Amino acid sequence: KEQTRLGQIKVLTNEVKKFWKKEDSIFIMGDFNDGPDGTVRKHLENEFPLQDAWRNFHTQEETSHHAFLGEEPNGNRIDWIMADKRVKVLSAEMDKSNRSGKYPTDHFPVIAKIRL
Secondary structure (H helix, E strand, C coil): CCHHHHHHHHHHHHHHHHHCCCCCCCEEECCCCCCCCCHHHHHHHHHCCCEEEEHCCCCCCCCCCCCCCCCCCCCCCCCCEEEEEECCCEEEECCCCCCEECCCCCCEEEEEEEEE
């Protein structure tokens, strides 16, 4: 499984490099199915000048995948917003809202405000 994720991020990296100009800001975000200290993340940070919007404001990790239960004590934050190191991240949070205990997705959306 880890080998598959690493293969997938290498494909993404190669595709991004086809059109990304180093003078342009870069943002890569989504569900990476890997924790923030995993090999997928390390690969991205080695290839691009990225910062984790979440870690700028939170020292403690939270799980972003919750299987529609609202919490997953043994999970990881597998949803990331990786922002160019040259931009200022103003805030980052997870939207844990629900309606009567029902969640619209099995992941908490990660939201960041960024100044370009």
